[in-house]
Amino acid sequence: MNKDLHTDPGGPHGIHEDLLVKYLLGETSPDDNARVEAWLAADPANRHFYNHFQLIWRESRHLYDNFNATDEQTDAAWQKFRQRVQRPTHLQAVKGASDPGQRPVRINRSTWTRVAAVFLLVASITSILYLTRNAADRQFAATTTPLTDTLPDGSLITLNKRSDISYPANFKKQRTVRLQGEAFFKIAPDKEKPFKVYTDNVTITVLGTSFNVRNKENTTEIIVESGLIRVTDSLHDVIVHPSEKLILHKGDSSLTKEGTTSQLYKYYRTKEFICDNTPLPQLAASLEEAYDVKIVIDPSLRNLQINTIFRNQSLDQILNIIQETFGIRATRSGSQITLQP
């Protein structure tokens, strides 16, 4: 086909519009830049074509400069919206309204889901805001469900629910994170830059390894899966090996280090409850956490041990299996479960 300038006045020759626009917006790679610049230099007609794009882009820049809503307008708009959804004429649209025409709509809310939902949403949105900024610390939080994410250095983190981590904006230079709650870390190896995890009482230093940290009520439990880690606090400086579990208490000189083969702690990451001669109270504690319930065990059942793997099962399914395995009775009332002979 003849590539004469006048055969196709609608499009550029030898280059795609997408690339020109990318170049215009500074979205191109150095290779792309070289290509576009060579193309621009090749023919004044090319430059002319590009000028059109440039012109349109620049002219549209200030087209809607005064179109920004202020924070006050946004707040006023929200108030207006709120009144609208609470108007009695919309009662039928909302469940649980027993007194039409009298009261404004009460929004269907159970206290806990409400608190959790708000918290997660606020955390989500602040995280989005944090991420789109350059300054401040970066943060992410898991509130109602566990969450897995990759850090800028490629390290993988799984946060259990009700846990959060924050790390500095210059994380790639300084690999430090601050943890509240529980998380599993799989650290990308980098001998030049040790990776540090701070909880409120201990510092964990690693070079490249995987481990679980659980920090609840002044107690920190660390289980190493691979590699070595170094744990320090004001009183200790300890190396932890694979399959070892270290337990530290804030402000307490005692420390426990034990070999562990229990895999149960992984449940929030793997969605599996691995029970290997696991005492029933121990499984119950994990289930309580995972399903937000309270499990009361009759003292006569406390020594029962269970061997199985629950994989992606509902709490009811798990309770059924426990009932059948031990021939015991599980009764549920609200969020409380009672296990009895």
Next chain:
Amino acid sequence: MEFTDATIIQLLKRRDETGFEQVFKFYFKNLYRYALTILQDHDQAEDIVQNVFYKLWDKMDSLNFQDSLAAYLYRAVYNESLNHLKHKKVKLTYQTYITRSMKDQTDGAHRKVMFSELERRLQTAINELPEQCRTIFQMSRFEELRYLDIAHRLGISVKTVENQMGKALKLLRTKLIDYLPFLVLLLLNFLNHRP
């Protein structure tokens, strides 16, 4: 970063008021500006955005979010704005538009927006872009988001953003082509002397 829409949508489905407030305030400004670029009327723009959020609140359970919450909201604002223009037949010609704007200005009502000839042509051309193309152009040009951010928000690939932006500029150029030589003459020197 996986604070997925799925999570947010799940929360919204519980009709949690404070949660909804966060979403409302997070999107309001940009959606309002989007409606305003199409409608050129502050009150109508706010009404459209209010309606879109009301539908979200009211029909949350039956709504289907194929791509992302942001994509749904922008699409809804776009469609409602165009419907509004169609139904109210307020798609004014340039002449009546200017007359009204000037009248409003002399009346002391500054709620209407006035444009130069060039701006008007550009604005018309931008509003004639297809929906996805228009939304992406809005995010790139007026919200000044990078391709990657746009892709994340709309739940689409960066490649799609590239294609749609290429398409947008190509369509705008085609629509303005008769007018461009004159502009180029006027502005070419100016542009070429800028970095």
